[in-house]
Amino acid sequence: MSAADNLTLGEALRRLPQAAPPGDEWTLLRERLRPASARPSALRRYALPAALAAALAGAFVILRPAPAPAPATVAHVEASSSTNGTATAQIHNAQNAANHDERLAQLQQHSQALERWLRETGRDASPLQGQDLAAAAEIENLIGLVDVELAAPRQTRAPALWQRRVGLLEDLAALRYSSYRLAAGSQLTASTRID
Amino acid sequence: MVSTSAFQIDLPQALIERVRRGDAIAFEQVYRCFERPLYTLALRMLGDAEAARDTLHDAMLKAYQRANQFRGDAPFWAWLRQIALNEALMRLRVGERFMVSMESAGLDADAFADDAPAPWAHADSAALEHALAQLPAITRSVLWLYHVEGYTHPEIAAAMRKTTSFSKSQLARGIARLRAILDPETPEPEAEVESCPLPTT
Numbered sequence: 001m002s003a004a005d006n007l008t009l010g011e012a013l014r015r016l017p018q019a020a021p022p023g024d025e026w027t028l029l030r031e032r033l034r035p036a037s038a039r040p041s042a043l044r045r046y047a048l049p050a051a052l053a054a055a056l057a058g059a060f061v062i063l064r065p066a067p068a069p070a071p072a073t074v075a076h077v078e079a080s081s082s083t084n085g086t087a088t089a090q091i092h093n094a095q096n097a098a099n100h101d102e103r104l105a106q107l108q109q110h111s112q113a114l115e116r117w118l119r120e121t122g123r124d125a126s127p128l129q130g131q132d133l134a135a136a137a138e139i140e141n142l143i144g145l146v147d148v149e150l151a152a153p154r155q156t157r158a159p160a161l162w163q164r165r166v167g168l169l170e171d172l173a174a175l176r177y178s179s180y181r182l183a184a185g186s187q188l189t190a191s192t193r194i195d
Numbered sequence: 196m197v198s199t200s201a202f203q204i205d206l207p208q209a210l211i212e213r214v215r216r217g218d219a220i221a222f223e224q225v226y227r228c229f230e231r232p233l234y235t236l237a238l239r240m241l242g243d244a245e246a247a248r249d250t251l252h253d254a255m256l257k258a259y260q261r262a263n264q265f266r267g268d269a270p271f272w273a274w275l276r277q278i279a280l281n282e283a284l285m286r287l288r289v290g291e292r293f294m295v296s297m298e299s300a301g302l303d304a305d306a307f308a309d310d311a312p313a314p315w316a317h318a319d320s321a322a323l324e325h326a327l328a329q330l331p332a333i334t335r336s337v338l339w340l341y342h343v344e345g346y347t348h349p350e351i352a353a354a355m356r357k358t359t360s361f362s363k364s365q366l367a368r369g370i371a372r373l374r375a376i377l378d379p380e381t382p383e384p385e386a387e388v389e390s391c392p393l394p395t396t
Binding site: 007008009010012013014015016017018019020021022025026028029030032033137141142144145147148149150151152158160161 | 223266
């Protein structure tokens with residue numbers, strides 16, 4: 001059996017030449033580029049902030065999120081007394097580590113709770129339409145980007161990323177909650193209608 | 196699995212910082228680096244040059260607009276590839292290209308393994324490209340994401356909002372079909388085909 005016989009499918013596919021777009025796409029793309037700060041984000045464009053805020057409040061009632069943790073304190077070392085200072089710094093570091101772990105655990109639990117709620121309500125909610133659908137797709141894409149960063153080994157414990165993930169899930173929950181509530185309302189109407 | 200995706204290009208940190216600040220000249224360098232990997236990924240998934248070109252434009256535009264959100268925790272190429280994947284999947288959904296084979300219970304990537312040399316081992320590029328083009332878009336996408344880009348089944352399932360077993364069965368189906376197309380002597384498992392659009396939310 002030759003070496004070629006052992007070529008895996010992955011190797012064979014990777015040997016295919018890369019494709020190139022037909023023209024000078026950069027010139028066309030450059031016309032579309034604007035400073036990021038000059039463009040409203042898709043969320044701002046689509047998310048209907050007032051409705052989101054109201055729906056988010058409702059979602060919070062259902063989700064019963066964990067109480068907000070105390071902000072992590074910044075360790076500081078008291079340099080004036082070497083013995084006491086070292087001991088104090090060790091205590092502060094230990095407290096910070098505990099706070100960090102606690103906060104991280106809360107964020108991860110909250111993230112799981114939101115995902116579970118989204119999964120469960122998704123079965124009963126009305127399909128999203130129009131701008132809500134576009135906003136939901138955008139939020140899901142942003143969650144995917146956060147997950148890419150969370151997948152980097154050294155960052156799996158980064159509270160800031162988990163905080164961002166939770167924030168996006170809350171936005172998605174708010175959108176879904178409106179849909180869920182509408183679906184529940186229509187079922188109620190149908191079941192109580194008197195012909 | 197080991198991935199040697201063409202996306203795996205490490206950029207200088209200084210260049211990424213400039214892109215994050217909205218520097219269009221710096222972004223042109225990023226574009227030049229990733230134009231082909233991104234276009235190739237889109238073309239393999241969508242099977243349509245025009246749709247791949249649109250995906251290239253929209254993904255690059257989003258990368259530029261969102262660059263200030265990139266924290267640098269993961270490699271830039273992985274972040275950009277996720278944007279490209281999202282754009283391509285969005286087009287697959289919109290274009291109703293999700294005509295997929297039904298899942299087969301117990302079907303996995305080893306189901307069709309045998310000791311004979313795989314037909315792709317001796318197929319030339321044109322034959323392999325031709326065979327790939329005959330696969331349903333979703334099957335081809337799973338095949339490409341798994342074998343070339345190095346995504347795991349759970350990652351593919353999450354991106355497509357499907358189950359892990361869906362990803363595995365699509366991969367097995369794709370491999371079986373490639374074998375059958377490249378080596379007509381190989382019996383192909385029967386596949387029922389149904390329209391199976393992804394849930395949009």
